Amino acid sequence: MQEAGLIEWSKTNNPRKKVYIDECKGKKIQDIWECKDSQNPAYPTEKNRAMLRRIIAMSSNEGSRVMDCFCGGGGFLQEALNLGRKFIGIDESIEAIKLNRKWIRNNENNLFGSDVALIEKFVLNRTHQ
Numbered sequence: 001m002q003e004a005g006l007i008e009w010s011k012t013n014n015p016r017k018k019v020y021i022d023e024c025k026g027k028k029i030q031d032i033w034e035c036k037d038s039q040n041p042a043y044p045t046e047k048n049r050a051m052l053r054r055i056i057a058m059s060s061n062e063g064s065r066v067m068d069c070f071c072g073g074g075g076f077l078q079e080a081l082n083l084g085r086k087f088i089g090i091d092e093s094i095e096a097i098k099l100n101r102k103w104i105r106n107n108e109n110n111l112f113g114s115d116v117a118l119i120e121k122f123v124l125n126r127t128h129q
């Protein structure tokens with residue numbers, strides 16, 4: 001593949017296979033996406049999970065850190081965790097923070113300590129106002 005020019009090397013010397021659009025199966029993603037939100041949301045403004053996964057997968061790599069500064073019920077953060085990303089979540093609603101604390105506590109074994117600490121710090125700031 002290297003000799004055929006099918007490998008691209010990253011700045012950190014990782015090989016990546018070049019993939020050309022005409023070799024890909026399926027339809028190219030269009031500019032307008034049709035995504036339906038959940039019928040029974042756990043949080044009122046919960047977003048479509050497949051859409052969130054697509055955004056995370058397209059815009060970051062495994063191990064990257066992503067941020068949702070309006071994290072609501074935490075759909076984006078949960079999908080980030082599932083896709084192997086570190087994350088930061090922020091929300092002004094204490095109800096949103098409570099929901100996020102709950103699922104984070106249930107996933108503590110899969111999480112990076114620093115990410116949990118950031119969210120907990122925000123909760124403490126809110127409760128001291």
Ligand SMILES: C[S@@+](CC[C@H](N)C(=O)[O-])C[C@H]1O[C@@H](n2cnc3c(N)ncnc32)[C@H](O)[C@@H]1O
Binds near residue numbers: 045072075076091
């Ligand atoms: C559409 S929801 C977020 C949905 C979420 N991104 C998801 O993955 O499902 C919007 C959230 O933004 C929060 N919000 C609105 N204004 C804010 C602000 N100025 N700072 C922080 N959070 C804010 C609201 O409390 C609400 O939970």
